[in-house]
Amino acid sequence: MAKEFSAQLTRKLLRYLVPFAIIVILVAWIGVPMAYCFLWSAVDPDYPWSYPDPLPQKLSLFHWRYILENTNILGAVGSSFFIAGCTTILSFLLALPTSYALGRRQLKGTGFFKTLMLLPLVLPGMAMAIFLGRMLMKMGLSGTYTGVILAHTLMGVPYMMRILVVSFESVPQDLVDAASNLGARAFTRFVEVYFPMVLPGLVAGSIFTFINSMEEFNLTFIIGLPTVKTIPTVLFSYLGESFARTRASVVSLILLIPNLTLLLITERFIKTEYMGAALGKM
């Protein structure tokens, strides 16, 4: 009796201890690097932080002030948001009719088209960036916002389409039929039936496209520089070309804050199915 009880207790404990442990590990997995990044961004230059001190001796906002005053980081933040916003709108406009056709109309070769639209995500980013850059240069769009937005849209459309196709597919046919029976024309059907049903997918797709554009590095690096600067390219100048950890930390946090805020606000819209749809099941 006592043995059975203790076995049950162990199982109960395990049932709650294991997820607790996983959550603790995950929080450490994400939280410790973030906390370190914060600490590094606030190291006082007069009291360097080096081995074997586990924590910096003195914190100050010197590097934050330096980055904000001496570099055009705010301009980069502005152009990042501008490019991401335009990319999202353009991707949405391009993806909507195509996803409707792929999701609702039983066209021949739908499977083939669905594979085709994933190509930009599969081909090597650097190779595509360099030679897309050459192509845009021929078109006179190198180093312009238009060129960068067009290039980002190339990466945004597949995400948007993949999620929208899944949303269109999951609209029940009865609803559409009922609407047509009641006399709804194509336009009314679209606005009253399809649109509300695909709205969550649309929100998820837009968030994906927006964040993807915010963090796109290769394309901006090749096509945008030297005129168009976004946060990732500024970050690369402190991380890849020369290594300035404190300044890189400041710029990283400037890049992370909008992304993670957006994620927190919209978390409930991004269902796991959409993530799976956008990423897996090619």
Add this chain to the structure above:
Amino acid sequence: MKTARKKRKFEWGYLLLLPGLGYILFFLAGATGMMIAQSFGLFNYTAESRFSLEYWKGILNETFVDDLLYSLKIAVCASLLCICIAYPLALIIKKLPGERTILSLVKIPMFIPALVASLLILNIIDYHGILNIILVRLQIIEEPLRLRNDSWGVAALLIQAWKNIPFMLIIMYSAVEAVRRDVIDAARNLGAGRLAVFTQIIVPLTLPSALVSVILVFIRVFNDYVISKTAGPLYPNTISNLMHVTAYLYNDWPSAACIGCLMVITAVSFVSVYNYLSKKLLQNL
């Protein structure tokens, strides 16, 4: 009358494909065409433009092979490491309470750009990072490890794992979740034990997703530029890096185009062989 209307509707459907797919194909065809043309010496910016095969002849040198092998090595190691951690974890998480919290947390690294991920993990594993301090304090090692820019690429591998394990976990979790409860119940009714349910239902139903997620991570890592550039070894670096250096530092655009072509060919052939093998595996299951 009816057939005529049907036919018109049919064509209209194909027209709808144009905005999305047309856009993608236009730019991809342009970029790929440019790459192929430049690899044969056309559209040359730094020298006279004429058709020639000399760039293709000189491409298979030692640097190229080393870089290609490095890219493949990191990609294979990272995708195997990720699946070994993500697959069991997805199965465990499904069984537990609090899965929503876990999933919300897991989504976070996916929204952290590769450059930032690289910096975050470098802060941890550097000479004076917390990892080395803990290991030295616990007296597991005497000297702090020098993981950054190490010759094998451990740092790059760790960063890739940090970034890609959550990605894989999301895919695997949606696969595990998609296994319908009634199928499991039916098997249990027919007398299958826990182990039989696992090996004969859950594994066969989630294996396709596992195979797909492995190749997705493989491609992401193989195509990577920034992580190995910032944290990886100095000499054999990624093939993307070689291409960028050849184009922008040496101004040798045709050779860079050859490298790009070979990179695409390697990736495509790897994926095709993998797809063929995984189809065989799934058929034999």
